[in-house]
Each structure stands twice: as structure tokens, then as C-alpha cells.
Amino acid sequence: MGIGARMTVTPELLREVALTAEEYRRAVELLGREPNRLELGMIGALWSEHCGYKHSRPLLRRFPTSGPHVVQGPGENAGAVELGDGLVVVLKIESHNHPSAVEPFQGAATGVGGIVRDIFAMGARPIALVDSLRFGPLEEARQQYLFHGVVGGIGWYGNCLGIPTVAGDVFFMSEYRQNPLVNAMCVGIAQREALVRARASGVGNLVVLVGADTGRDGIHGATFASVEDPERSHRGVVQVGNPFLEKLLLEACLEVLGTGVVVAMQDLGAAGLTSASAEIAARGGTGIELEVTAVPRREAGMTPYEVMLSESQERMLLVVRPEGLERVLAIFHRWDLHAVVVGRVTDDGCLRVLEDGKTVAELPVQLLTDWCPTYVREAREADEIRARRSFDPRSLPDLEARDVGAVLEQLLRSPNIASRQPIYRTYDHTIMTNTVLAPGQGEAAVLRVKGHRFGIAVKTDCNPRYCLLDPRLGAQHAVAEATRNVSCVGAEPLAITDCLNFGNPERPEVYYQLVQAIEGMAEACEALGVPVVSGNVSLYNETEGRSIPPTPVVGVVGRLEDVHRRVGMGFAGEGVVFLLGPQRATLGASEYLAHRFGIVGGTPPALDLELERRVQVLVRDAIHRGIVLAAHDCSEGGLLVAVAESCIVGGIGGRFRIDPLLEANGRLDETVFGEAASRVLVQVPFGAEGTLLALAHAHGVPIYEFGRLGGERLVVDGLLDHPLGALAEAWRRGLRRM
Amino acid sequence: MRFGIVTFPGSNGDHDALMAVRMGLGQPAELVWHTETDLSSYDCLLIPGGFSYGDYLRAGAIARFAPVMEAVAREAEAGKPVLGICNGFQILTEAHLLPGALLRNASLEFVCDWVWVRVEQTRTPWTQRLVPGELLRLPIAHGEGRYYVDETTLKELERAGQIVFRYVTADGRVTADANPNGSIANIAGVCNGRGNVVGLMPHPERAFDRLVGGDDGLRILASVLDVGLTLARSRGVR
Numbered sequence: 001m002g003i004g005a006r007m008t009v010t011p012e013l014l015r016e017v018a019l020t021a022e023e024y025r026r027a028v029e030l031l032g033r034e035p036n037r038l039e040l041g042m043i044g045a046l047w048s049e050h051c052g053y054k055h056s057r058p059l060l061r062r063f064p065t066s067g068p069h070v071v072q073g074p075g076e077n078a079g080a081v082e083l084g085d086g087l088v089v090v091l092k093i094e095s096h097n098h099p100s101a102v103e104p105f106q107g108a109a110t111g112v113g114g115i116v117r118d119i120f121a122m123g124a125r126p127i128a129l130v131d132s133l134r135f136g137p138l139e140e141a142r143q144q145y146l147f148h149g150v151v152g153g154i155g156w157y158g159n160c161l162g163i164p165t166v167a168g169d170v171f172f173m174s175e176y177r178q179n180p181l182v183n184a185m186c187v188g189i190a191q192r193e194a195l196v197r198a199r200a201s202g203v204g205n206l207v208v209l210v211g212a213d214t215g216r217d218g219i220h221g222a223t224f225a226s227v228e229d230p231e232r233s234h235r236g237v238v239q240v241g242n243p244f245l246e247k248l249l250l251e252a253c254l255e256v257l258g259t260g261v262v263v264a265m266q267d268l269g270a271a272g273l274t275s276a277s278a279e280i281a282a283r284g285g286t287g288i289e290l291e292v293t294a295v296p297r298r299e300a301g302m303t304p305y306e307v308m309l310s311e312s313q314e315r316m317l318l319v320v321r322p323e324g325l326e327r328v329l330a331i332f333h334r335w336d337l338h339a340v341v342v343g344r345v346t347d348d349g350c351l352r353v354l355e356d357g358k359t360v361a362e363l364p365v366q367l368l369t370d371w372c373p374t375y376v377r378e379a380r381e382a383d384e385i386r387a388r389r390s391f392d393p394r395s396l397p398d399l400e401a402r403d404v405g406a407v408l409e410q411l412l413r414s415p416n417i418a419s420r421q422p423i424y425r426t427y428d429h430t431i432m433t434n435t436v437l438a439p440g441q442g443e444a445a446v447l448r449v450k451g452h453r454f455g456i457a458v459k460t461d462c463n464p465r466y467c468l469l470d471p472r473l474g475a476q477h478a479v480a481e482a483t484r485n486v487s488c489v490g491a492e493p494l495a496i497t498d499c500l501n502f503g504n505p506e507r508p509e510v511y512y513q514l515v516q517a518i519e520g521m522a523e524a525c526e527a528l529g530v531p532v533v534s535g536n537v538s539l540y541n542e543t544e545g546r547s548i549p550p551t552p553v554v555g556v557v558g559r560l561e562d563v564h565r566r567v568g569m570g571f572a573g574e575g576v577v578f579l580l581g582p583q584r585a586t587l588g589a590s591e592y593l594a595h596r597f598g599i600v601g602g603t604p605p606a607l608d609l610e611l612e613r614r615v616q617v618l619v620r621d622a623i624h625r626g627i628v629l630a631a632h633d634c635s636e637g638g639l640l641v642a643v644a645e646s647c648i649v650g651g652i653g654g655r656f657r658i659d660p661l662l663e664a665n666g667r668l669d670e671t672v673f674g675e676a677a678s679r680v681l682v683q684v685p686f687g688a689e690g691t692l693l694a695l696a697h698a699h700g701v702p703i704y705e706f707g708r709l710g711g712e713r714l715v716v717d718g719l720l721d722h723p724l725g726a727l728a729e730a731w732r733r734g735l736r737r738m
Numbered sequence: 739m740r741f742g743i744v745t746f747p748g749s750n751g752d753h754d755a756l757m758a759v760r761m762g763l764g765q766p767a768e769l770v771w772h773t774e775t776d777l778s779s780y781d782c783l784l785i786p787g788g789f790s791y792g793d794y795l796r797a798g799a800i801a802r803f804a805p806v807m808e809a810v811a812r813e814a815e816a817g818k819p820v821l822g823i824c825n826g827f828q829i830l831t832e833a834h835l836l837p838g839a840l841l842r843n844a845s846l847e848f849v850c851d852w853v854w855v856r857v858e859q860t861r862t863p864w865t866q867r868l869v870p871g872e873l874l875r876l877p878i879a880h881g882e883g884r885y886y887v888d889e890t891t892l893k894e895l896e897r898a899g900q901i902v903f904r905y906v907t908a909d910g911r912v913t914a915d916a917n918p919n920g921s922i923a924n925i926a927g928v929c930n931g932r933g934n935v936v937g938l939m940p941h942p943e944r945a946f947d948r949l950v951g952g953d954d955g956l957r958i959l960a961s962v963l964d965v966g967l968t969l970a971r972s973r974g975v976r
Contacts, residue, residue, distance in 0.1 A: 155848050156848075159789075159848055159850075159879070159881075160748070160750075160789040160792065160793075161750065162750025162751070162788060162789075242792070243789070243792070244747070244748050244789060244791065244792025244793075244794065245792075247747075247748055247750065247789070248747055248748070335747070336747060424850070425847075425849055425850055425851055426847050426848045426849065426850070427848075427850060428848070428850045428879040429850055430850060430877040430879060430941070430944050430950070430951065431750060431751065431754065431787075431879060431944070432753070432754065433754050433757060433758070433943075433944050433946070433947070433950050434950065435950055435951070436949055436950055438951070448949060448950065450757065450761070563949070564949070
């Protein structure tokens, strides 16, 4: 079909490319003619929510994106921040929710593949993977299938690539039953001056496609990810990963970038060749001409439509200076990779597709990218959420002292709290020999950078219960907790990458959550001085009108001045334990309420961002002075769960007192299992108590001497005297029962 | 002495091995491409871990046919020290340079952890600086590490002293709990009849620095210096 060919636009056709009648009219108006079938498919893919950020783009402007360390903010394949010694750390998180709901193993695996390509497309060596996962209740057979599939897929792909998976978070909640979440984050390191941008420049430069041959898989993946109910769609839309090929691609691309003849590099993800070429041309302010017959294919008889919209994995697009082409092809050949010239950079601002030299599509690049329609919708909080929030946990009977031990064991066994070892044991986390604090050892993973004194800390967080009950406050908590965890190992948070997972934004209740969560995240980022440098938005995570809880996952990268000064979460021998931060807690939105009473209700803990900032500065200051032996963020499950975890990991018991806290709270359940923001348990050696107290006062942070370590029992005066072994058994077996 | 570290497509432990030798031992080391056919200039050879050729067929099954493997076999035959780590161990068994086979872990899951191994045989170039019965703490990371030989061969290996490492508890006992993958007789590493070719599933090259969990791996890598330096001198290198 030539570009002038007539076509009848039917509602079915528009549905297939996920465009509304109004959007179609807009496209016709901008183009000055009716698009042909291929052009319509290309427009539909790039104007999908997944590629075009139709609902989120106007809201994302709210994020602070600059700062003294920022080298590359949002808009590129990944963000980058300064580390020192001429190095930058590159970070990005991305969702692969819809594919993982349909085919969990391959869906999760290809999610890892995609995010790794984003990092090495920047010219960075990927050094760590992090995953944020959400499922329905793990007692259910289907959830176990999804859980094992996703964890298996992440391990399979990451282990084969030889990139350690070092941290993450996982949460189970019934609202994720139909729509599990798989958010994969990757961190890389690059020389600052070697960073590559995905900007096609230099008219006449060549466009090279390298990696897998192009097949019929994943066509319309981007549009599929932008509609509800993934399970109803068929599995053919999910791609199959080839980590071996990706490993070759990774090594070869980094080698090719070293030649200095590569102008731009871009991975092929959602909407394949169409999106990759439109994006590099848009960023470069140029045009691109592609010859589809030059694209190596897996099958005969593929149409230009299929070639342009295929989402076959493990492919990269490069813009290469003609004089360097031979060197580039030779390197790829040495790695047994198929690389071919498929087009060239032009100066007319058009994405032109040729088939045997004949134009079959010609669209202004801006039409595909900048001119994508955006929407501001009606926002209204659901009455049901307001009602749930108004639940008063104090209407429940208080906990009996004699039940504390049994409830503590139950909570430690809860899938939301139990040891994550059954998961991370299947991920290679020691490869690359940089892992200083491995999964389970600290609040965040800590990596060294060989030959440098500084280190890197990384962590993801988001409590969806908080976000469901109050999206703005919940999103603030996500930023606060993720940065607090990084501070607890002794690192200063440098930057955030975010993955915003929500339901259908066309519904006012969901749009409300989106607006509120972005506002909350932005407020917390501003207060804590941490910019957002990259991210991803995944909407339409809902089935039959039932949405997931708002889940703004926050990935943080921090920097340790001296990697030898990192601090773990397990108590290290004898010493004194202090509680930093608020002494009052609430059962609103708590794990205790959900686990013991099956209630997701009440108001989440209040968060004073200014106090949060002071607590984090205090923890880092104390660690930097060398007086901290262990630091543990006190989050899901509250104070007693936190102290039990640090005792179990450290293999040492202790004697604690809660009387003054009990007095402050008034109730036993709130005191021991209530949750609060900005709380950290800190262990110091005997003799350092005075220094910590003085520091806390100087930073204006409430401090409470909680107890002393020693022995093999967890003792709380007048309340609990439990062998540590039994608690450890419960905590270690929690996820393993499944 | 010069360490040669073989890189197959899909190797991912090659860089760690390079770092362990250079940073941990302070010895020169080079990566050797899988198409290389002459390895005579190296004093010892490391076959590192990873997923050579994706391990899609069976771990190590394709790599054994790589051109470099003929040269490895030749050097092994000549008595040069060869160490296969993880995927490298799998490749050496596939190439019949070592006895036995490595099957899917009994748990059917990939396992990444730190384990204790006991040194059973010190008459190999890779263990000669160690003491029999000595315990080492090393990382493992594999999905197909269950060592298997039939009963007759097992007896033969025991008799000939070809079992080099066994998985043990922290106090040195051979128990089922200490066995991370279901290996027969808790075997973590073996050698050929002559002793110059050793393969093991744990990763000594990942344990060269206490900052990242331990440095017991260096004790294995350093053992080869005695034989290797002699070889280096015989090549006329100081």
C-alpha cells in the first residue's frame, strides 16, 4: 500500500490500534491527510498510554528533576548522577506487569532484559538489578504459580547475564490477584564523558540494527499494556527472552561504544522499531528513513506493518558515522551478532518507511512523539476509600499481654514480613564481586566500585496499603522509606527512579490516586532533596473495574563516602539499642490490622517530612562517625517485629523495655505492633551512648534507649520472654511454606 | 606467571577471575577468546563460570566443541594446571577431562549462597598450599551443580584420591544439610588422575576480598603459584 492509498476506517480498526475516534481525527488533522494502515498502526502504538504517557505526562512535570549531582534527568533511556572520580551512576526502573500476568516466567524475564538494555544503551556497564514485586495472597494456588514464575524468570535472565540481583521488595495483597506487578530496576556505572545519548544527529549517518532477528512476536504489545484485563488477551503478545543473546549484545555494544564512532544508541522495547527510531529522531531534531526489507526477519512474508511494530527482544538500534561502519560491524561479527544497516538520518523531521525503495509510510516525527494527545481527567476520591480510612482501630479490643509472643511469631511468618531468603537465594547476588551488603544483610544493598573509596547503595520501596488508604501520604512514605533504608546503610540518597503503577486513569477514582500520589512523591522529593531522574508509568492495571492499589514504587540510589563504613541491619554482638524518631505509632493501615483482623483500614501513619530529613541525616552522621554497629528501619509490623528481625539476623538476643512507650501510646497493640514513619533502631557499642544522645539532640530527633543486647532470648520486661530460635524459625519459614 | 582465562560466548565469571588473579594475587592474567588454538604461552588455565552458549542444551555441552578446548586438552595432557569453576567444571566434565557429570540441583532451583567446603586432597597444584581437612568458606551460584558418578566410579575416585573438595557444615562434618545441591557423597570438586586438572562448583574467584564476603578463594588460586612459577621459569620468564 502506498501512502496515498484509500482506507476505510472502521471502529474495529481503531480499536485494534487503541485509538479513539477523536484521536483519529486529531491525527488526520495534524497529518493533513488520512493515514494508511501502516501509519495508523504506528500512530496507535506511539499514542498508546505505554509509549505516549497520555495521562501522566502533564502530571509528571511536578517532579523535581534537577540537583547538584544530576548529569542526566528524565527523557533519555535512563537517568544519571555524579558519583565522583569522573564516574556516574545510571539508573532506571520499568514495569513488565501486563506480560507477567499472562506468562509470568517470560514476562518477568523480558522485563529484566528490557531494563538492562536501557542501561547499556547509555554506555554504562550494568552492575546491579533490583526488583519490586506485588502479588495476591500467596496461600492461593494461582498466586504461587505467578510468584514462582516471576521469581524464576528474573533469576533465569539476570543469572545468565551475570548481573547480580541485590535488592528489591515484595508485597502480597488481595487487590493484586488479577494484576501482579513486576517492576525491574537496573543500575549501571559509566565514565561521565563516555555517557551516550539516544539522539540521532548528523544527516547521512547510518542507522544500524543489531541483535535478534525480527519476528511476529509482541505486535501491539504497547497497546496491550494500555488496556485492562491482560488475562483476557492471548499469550502470543508476550515475547520470549534470550538472555544469552542479550549477554553478547551487552558486551558487544559496550565494546562498540568504545570506538567513538557511535552517535546514538537506543534499545528496542515497546512498539519496537517504530518507537526506537521515532524517539532517537525526536531527541536529535532530525528525521530517519528506514528500509524494511533490510531488517533481518525470522519468517518469510512479514509485512512492513509487522516489521515496524514487532517487539522481538534483544535488539538495539545504533546511529553510526559512515566512516566507522566497518569497525562497528566487525566487532558485532566477532560476538557472533547479526548487524545490518537499515536506514539513515535525514534532515526533514520525518520517519519514512521504505519497502524496496518505495515509500510506504511517512510521518512527522513530532506527530508520533511530542504531538501525542494528553489528557487531564476528572479526579474524585472513591467513597469506599474514605469510609475505609475513617475506620478507627481503637474500636478494636487491645492486645492481651499474654498473646504478644504468639502474635509476634504470626507476624514474623507473614509473607509481607518473613525472610526474603527463599527468593534471593535463587538470584546470583555475588557475581561481579562488588556486593558488600548482600540481600538480607542490610536495609539496602551496598556495592563497591573497584578502585574507589566510595560505594553505592540501592533499594526499592512502596507500601501499597498506605497508598490505597491515602495515595498522597502513601507516596510520601514510599520516598521516605526508600531513602531512609539507603541512609540506614550509611549512604546519602542521590536520586530516585520511579515506577507509577495504577488502574484505569479514565476513572475519576483512579485518576485521583494518580494525581495525589504524584503530588505526594514530589513533596517528599523536595523536602528530602532527592531528584527524580528517570521512571516509567504503567496504567490500566485492573480487571473488570477492580483496580490495583496505587503503587508508586520508588527506587533509590545512594552514595557512601567510604564503603568500608557501611552498616548492616543485624545486631552485631553486644551493645545498646536506641529507637530514633517518633515514639507514638498507629495501627491504621498496619500489617497487624491486616494480618490479625483482615482489615485494611484506618489512617496511615502521619509523616513529618522535616523530621524524616533530620532522622536520616542523624543516622548517616552517626554511621559516618563510626559509632553505629547496626541500623534497621522500623516499618511493617512495628517495633517488636523490627527488633526481632535485627536479633535474628545478628544471632543475638536482648532485653528491652517499653513502659515509657506504652505510656505515650496508651495501648499495648499500638506500642508493640503499631507503625510510624521516620523510626530507626540503632545499635551502638557500650560507651557510645552519650555520643549518640548528644547527636540526636543536636539534630532535634527524639531518642529512646530501648534495651541491651546479649543472650539467646528476646525479652521485653513484663511482657515477653521468647527463645530467639523459635522466632527465627517462624521468620525464615514464612515464605518457604508456599 | 601468566594466567589464561578462557572466555566463551556467555561466560560471565571471566572478569571476576581476572580481578581475583590481578587484584588478589597480583599476578598477570589475560582473557583468552574461545577461538584461540595456542595456549602454550600461559602457565595455567582457568575455565570460568557463566552460561556458555546460553547452556540451553546442557551446561557445558556446546562449549566443549569450541576450538579453544582442543588446546586446553593438549595443555592438560602436557600436565599444565587447569582449573574449571562452575560452568568451567561442567565444560571439563563434558570434555571428559574430568570424571562424572553435573546434574540439575536436587531442589530444581538455582542456588546462590556461601558454603563450607573441606579440602580432601592436597596433591594437586590447586590445593598444594592447603592442609588436608582444612575448611574454606566459598560462594556458590548454580542451577546444575549436582555432581554425579556411578557407585563403581565413586569408589574408584575415593581410592585414587580424586575427590578434592566436599560440602561440609561449619564444623567440618559431611551431612545432608551441608549439601546445597544433592551432589553424591557431598562432592564439591574433583581432579583427574594426574591431579593437574581440577574442577569445582564453588567460586574461589569470587572470594578474594573480605570486603565482599571472604578471601578463602585466594588460598586455592595462590596454591598454583608453586607449580606455575616453576613453569614460568622454564619458559625463560623471571
